[in-house]
Amino acid sequence: MRDPLPAGLPQGAYVAKFVVAVDGPAGSGKSSVSRAAARVLGFDYQDTGAAYRALAWHALRYGVDLDDPAAVVASWDTFRYQIGTDPDDYFVRVGDTDVTEAIRTPEVTAAVAHIAKLPAVRAKLVQLFRDVMRRADAPGIITEGRDITTVVAPDAEVRILLTADESVRMARRSAEVTTQTPEETARALARRDQADARVVDFMNAADGVTTVDSTDLDFDQTVQAVVDLARTATTPQD
Numbered sequence: 157m158r159d160p161l162p163a164g165l166p167q168g169a170y171v172a173k174f175v176v177a178v179d180g181p182a183g184s185g186k187s188s189v190s191r192a193a194a195r196v197l198g199f200d201y202q203d204t205g206a207a208y209r210a211l212a213w214h215a216l217r218y219g220v221d222l223d224d225p226a227a228v229v230a231s232w233d234t235f236r237y238q239i240g241t242d243p244d245d246y247f248v249r250v251g252d253t254d255v256t257e258a259i260r261t262p263e264v265t266a267a268v269a270h271i272a273k274l275p276a277v278r279a280k281l282v283q284l285f286r287d288v289m290r291r292a293d294a295p296g297i298i299t300e301g302r303d304i305t306t307v308v309a310p311d312a313e314v315r316i317l318l319t320a321d322e323s324v325r326m327a328r329r330s331a332e333v334t335t336q337t338p339e340e341t342a343r344a345l346a347r348r349d350q351a352d353a354r355v356v357d358f359m360n361a362a363d364g365v366t367t368v369d370s371t372d373l374d375f376d377q378t379v380q381a382v383v384d385l386a387r388t389a390t391t392p393q394d
Contacts, residue, residue: 183325
């Protein structure tokens, strides 16, 4: 088992050998596809959405007023985050508490929108994500989430926008979330998209970013598309 990766590491302490940055909206398959691709490639894997959820869980636990931006930002001072980046040993902790499952509840999902819309919080999380990438001890790392290709890792060797038609994304998310009705899941997904869209464009590929549309691809085909892009980038050109 690899050591957990704490936030707040010194700048430049570690450098990932190879970075694959994966953007995309909720329900596009970012997490499951990226984790599977990392396993195939022998890379580390970072789910950045887990940090947003963990901070939301932390704020809820301590009764932070989510409608008070200053209070949300201040909650960062007591936020002790760890994530397992080995794709075969994934976990999320806040302090000594394992929150891997707890951060997937409807309550946390609803609270994430309050967290994600704050630029000050996003800036702190961007630094955290970069610190985690520096700690990668595998040959590389796949980091997935939103604004990864443009803000978190704009210089990544491979940058991918993973997307799918809205109806497909909602169907996939509904299959994953069994504690809500499909209608509730669709509304939650739409609210998250709307909140994030205020601070980042995660639906359109920036220059140099390759779009992988998984609408008509099954899971294995989508994973293979990501793996192929990574392997192409590591193959010496004549």
